[in-house]
Amino acid sequence: DIQMTQSPSSVSASVGDRVTFTCRASQSVSTSLAWYQHKPGKAPKVLIYAASNLQSGVPPRFSGSGSGTDFTLTISSLQPEDFATYYCQQADSFPYTFGQGTKLEIK
Amino acid sequence: EVQLVESGGGLVQPGGSLRLSCAASGFTFSSYDMHWVRQAAGKGLEWVAAIATAGDSYYPGSVKGRFTISRENAKNSLYLQMNSLRAGDTAVYYCARARWELLHRTYYYYGMDVWGQGTTVTVSS
Numbered sequence: 001d002i003q004m005t006q007s008p009s010s011v012s013a014s015v016g017d018r019v020t021f022t023c024r025a026s027q028s029v030s031t032s033l034a035w036y037q038h039k040p041g042k043a044p045k046v047l048i049y050a051a052s053n054l055q056s057g058v059p060p061r062f063s064g065s066g067s068g069t070d071f072t073l074t075i076s077s078l079q080p081e082d083f084a085t086y087y088c089q090q091a092d093s094f095p096y097t098f099g100q101g102t103k104l105e106i107k
Numbered sequence: 108e109v110q111l112v113e114s115g116g117g118l119v120q121p122g123g124s125l126r127l128s129c130a131a132s133g134f135t136f137s138s139y140d141m142h143w144v145r146q147a148a149g150k151g152l153e154w155v156a157a158i159a160t161a162g163d164s165y166y167p168g169s170v171k172g173r174f175t176i177s178r179e180n181a182k183n184s185l186y187l188q189m190n191s192l193r194a195g196d197t198a199v200y201y202c203a204r205a206r207w208e209l210l211h212r213t214y215y216y217y218g219m220d221v222w223g224q225g226t227t228v229t230v231s232s
Contacts, residue, residue, distance in 0.1 A: 001167070034218030036152070043201060043222035044144075044152065050215040087152050091205070091216040094157065095167040096142070101151040 002026050002090055006099035012107040017078045021102045023071040023088035032092040035064055035073045038101075039084045047086075048073060078104075109133035109221050111202050116226030123192050123230070129185040129202030129223055137180040140205040142219060143187045145198035145228075155200070156187060170196075192230045199225040 003026040013019050023033070031051035036044040046055050048064035051071060061076040075082055083106050088099040115127040127143070143155040156176035157165045164176050175188040185202050201224075206217035 032216040034216060036218070038146075038152065043224055044203075044219070045222075046218035046220050049206075049218040049220075053215075055218070055220065085151075089152075089154070089218070091218075094165040096154040096157065096165075097167075098144075098152045098154060 001095055002029060002093060002097055004088055004090055004097050004099040006086075006088060006102050008102060009100065010103040010105060012105045013078055014107045015078050015080055017107075019075050019078060019104065021073045021086055023066075023073070023099050025069045025071075025090055025092075028068045029090040029092035031067050032090060033066070033071055034089050034091070035062075035071075036087045036089065037082075037084045038087060044087070080106075111204065111221055111223035113200065113202050113223040113226040116200065116228045118229045118231065119192055120232050121193060121230055124188070124190045125192065125228060127187040127189070127200055127202075127226060127228070129187075131183040131185065131204070134204070134221070136178075136183040140207070141176075141178060141185045142203045142205055143174075143176060143185075143200055144203055144219070144222075145196075145200045146225075147195075147198040150198075153198075157205070158185070189228070192228075194230050197228060197230045199227050201225045 005024045033051045035048040038044040052064045085101045085103045110132045112130045142157045158176045173191045177186045203219035204221040206220045
């Protein structure tokens with residue numbers, strides 16, 4: 001099984017900050033990777049698909065990069081609604097796997 | 108409106124069974140791979156099962172042999188039959204649509220782009 005490891009597990013930041021999360025796969029997943037935002041009591045929302053493409057309707061302050069085993073999600077200028085937990089997920093091979101998540105908290 | 112609505116969650120004793128349903132609307136259900144994903148309280152997202160358009164099914168080791176995913180395209184419905192339930196299966200269960208697109212002879216993963224609101228399964232005596 002492909003293990004997805006996210007870092008950090010949690011981060012505190014302020015509105016307007018730039019933050020970057022990382023996701024590392026235990027073996028190459030090519031670009032078959034998506035990033036999700038998840039808020040309590042809500043369904044997860046896909047932000048980035050195919051590693052670096054912005055989902056329709058997602059603000060351009062979100063961006064993704066990487067391929068193979070190393071990926072990043074960047075939020076260029078944090079907004080109040082961005083405080084949530086973020087997950088990466090690989091779809092290169094079954095079983096699909098999610099990272100353990102990065103919780104973004106308000107400083 | 109593109110929508111997924113789960114149902115069937117509830118309280119079940121350890122060793123018991125439960126069948127979750129997911130009703131799809133607003134898109135051509137038969138054209139998409141479908142998934143179940145769960146989240147236990149205080150934990151992260153865990154992929155539970157997938158069924159391809161052709162009917163092939165996939166599971167992680169944690170549920171293989173106990174859970175069965177199925178679909179009924181004529182009813183735009185997805186199901187998850189859960190047997191031999193354990194306390195560790197307690198979670199909110201989401202159904203989700205997965206999208207792949209073929210571009211220049213390469214398939215690209217567009218992610219699980221539509222999710223239901225979730226249904227809660229509690230396994231407890």
